[in-house]
Amino acid sequence: MCVCAQVLYDFTAEPGNNELTVREGETVTITNQGVGGGWIEAQNSRGEVGLVPEDYIEVREWLGVLSMELASFILYINVLFLLIYSEDDEWDDEWDDVKSNSESGDGGAIQRGGATGSSMKISLNKFPGFSKSGPELFLLCKQPPKGKEKITIYMGEVGPVWSYPEAQLDCVVADPKKGTKMYGLKSYIEYHVIPNTTNRPVNHRYKHFDWLYERLLDKFGSAIPIPSLPDKQVTGRFEEEFIKMRMERLQGWMTRMCRHPVVSNSDVFQLFLTYKDEKDWKTGKRKAEKDEDVGVMIFSSIEPEAPDLDPIEVEQKCDQFSRFTKAMDDGVKDLLTVGQEHWKRCTGPLPKEYQRIGKAFQNLSSVFTSSGYQGEATLTDAMTSAGKTYEEIAQMVAEQPRKDLHFLMENNNEYKGLLGCFPDTIGVHKAAIEKVKEGDRLVAASKITPQDKVTMAKRVSTMSYALQAEMNHFHSNRIYDYNRVMQLYLEEQVKFYETIAEKLKQAHSQFTTM
């Protein structure tokens, strides 16, 4: 079935991201509506396929190209759905994203680099190139709103730390199930998410995770790097392999969010994990979308239990973190590059070579068998066995990366994503520091009062404590994660080499000692 759509705005694809460049007025064919995360897969008239933001195209016009009979039928089905599920806005909330996002606060809305046309009303929080601007909103607001949630920062052994809960929240993402809507026109995967607090599963689709991501980014993004969800991926969406991988990555993302004391304690995160029923979910959802305590205003909830810092000290801390995250980003990317090459070798040429060694031994052995010479059997049996051992080793080599390198790579990929959020988080602080530096000039120009200047210094100190608490949280998690993943990697590597040695020992024992 051909499903067509009209392009509403120009969109320029970002290289290497599976995106498709489209121009306003162009007609494209929808090849996959179920990609999730606010994207759909489309094909242009030149046959090129790629992702396009769903807000950029008029998906409803796809009826236009169908024969009138079929179009009427589909229209009938649509109406039927509206009647049956009139109380459930779930079915068409993929088109509601525009509305719900434009309703939410502007604190986090920025323009994305690649997109053109500034008058569009689209959710920009979807894009990873997020950067908060205007810390003065918090620095100069007359009266910080008295939110219900208070975020405390203590002085721990390592410096400023968030307040950690006694029992760590955790959850399991499991039981992916395929579901369809609109008589199979739309299909999706639903996961069970089971928190360790209630032990009761709640259902969530990828788009719900994406909704949660957007809420967390809106609310905490200025103070806490919120890593992106696992990439949207087109091919093989319903193949087992892909589902398993996406689930594993959603699990990783959720685990990281659960581990964060500020994020895990938030209303929106708790709602996601423990909503009681559909009504509860919908009410909570609307409330979260109307939350005004977003963007830089998060700092107004933060209360450091420590003396104010000097702006110079704040700047030094900021620069130190900036250098560290940059250096770690380079290191992580280097390891990923090396790991990818190693993966390729281990699954490509290397096992082929071991297989050829194995075949060569077996081949020679079968030539020997044809000699007609007596007392040949011991050697030929042993050589055949040695040959088979090398074929087994070939398979082990090819399968090994999934057992060890995979986790090392996944961990580093997660950190690559996380580190990619730091420049923006740190950027908010740098902008605040610049603003404070302008203090005297602003007072002289009567733009702010001397009292405002004092307030700004105090508030930038709060921001610095938040950054330090976040860095310490990051470091502690990093040490835990790298310890764990390196141990797992080396453990599996040891097993791998020991198994090979054992197999070769057995092969060796079959040769006669002479």
Added chain:
Amino acid sequence: MCVCAQVLYDFTAEPGNNELTVREGETVTITNQGVGGGWIEAQNSRGEVGLVPEDYIEVREWLGVLSMELASFILYINVLFLLIYSEDDEWDDEWDDVKSNSESGDGGAIQRGGATGSSMKISLNKFPGFSKSGPELFLLCKQPPKGKEKITIYMGEVGPVWSYPEAQLDCVVADPKKGTKMYGLKSYIEYHVIPNTTNRPVNHRYKHFDWLYERLLDKFGSAIPIPSLPDKQVTGRFEEEFIKMRMERLQGWMTRMCRHPVVSNSDVFQLFLTYKDEKDWKTGKRKAEKDEDVGVMIFSSIEPEAPDLDPIEVEQKCDQFSRFTKAMDDGVKDLLTVGQEHWKRCTGPLPKEYQRIGKAFQNLSSVFTSSGYQGEATLTDAMTSAGKTYEEIAQMVAEQPRKDLHFLMENNNEYKGLLGCFPDTIGVHKAAIEKVKEGDRLVAASKITPQDKVTMAKRVSTMSYALQAEMNHFHSNRIYDYNRVMQLYLEEQVKFYETIAEKLKQAHSQFTTM
């Protein structure tokens, strides 16, 4: 110093053999006179360098290009040498080869494929493309010469076998020493050869081994495949690596010859191993060179203690051996190709990759060290150590082929050489079978007598027993060699993987358990 020479005859290089094509009358520059084996290295006017048979060029004319003063001096030195070492023809026996070979029997002299000009008097036994022709020399000779050496063939468990000595001859090739002649103008390596019978070392240069090879090929080549000596090699002749490798290969060649009951028992081989002094060596050398019991006449010394075989059976045996040696040749070459590729990978890209993994770990570790976070040391120490372990593994991977693959390759290279001799040895038998098939026609045409026909059948039966004995010798050695080399290979591989596992286990233990 520029040493020039005049080309006496056309010589066409064989591809892939480091040879240089030269034309009669051409002037070449001698770049290495000490290559040995009857070859010298020369450079033509186009700057191309390669090997040329020393008989093909007038090396004595190199005086022509020197300044007259220097030429006179060299001439003086030459004369001096002639006076001092007048009783030792060793110093110039590189030019004596032509004479000594042209004096030896014609039984083994054939024309080499690549060389042009049939009127040249050169030693053709030097060339590996040896093939005996004319088995009728033996089949129809009126009265087989009553040689002193008798070669017996018994019926063993596996079929016809040579008569094996009670104690197996063995020898050690050791202590390579560099020597020079003609005031350093010529230099060579001299080896100690120590047989287990006398335990007394005799000295031999490569050219002596080559002389022995030619004698053995002349004498036994029709019945026993005599493998070529290790390749002549030009570069790095006096570098330790090359000397070690050549010695190892000469050792392998000598061991194989020692193991052969017929070869090891021959006068010429015993002379080589146990000559008492220079005089003894020279006398024995001249005697060996005058031996007329060469070529197909070797079969006249062979006495099988078994009933005559039917010519049809002889042909079947012959075909079976031909098929087997061809199949094994293919198998061995296949293993060599695979092994060479594996060698390249193990010494090239693979260790580089492990090194990069090691560097990436260490790099990330040093970034972590810069975090300023407390309690970082355990992780960073462990990661640095893991990184170093992978660098060690890189080195192990690169060095491993010399410890295991090397011997597997050397063994298969030896067998490749040996198998390359079989087509010629088998060819002699096939020619004899054809001759016997012509028997009736030849009798009818009165070319041979009916008695000759009976004699021919009896003699081709003798040849078949010799081939069977040789094949059984080959099989028994092959089983021994492949058992030994596979055991060694697998043993070293087990050690290699166990060491890696052990190193990784140690690296693993440095991470803290959490």
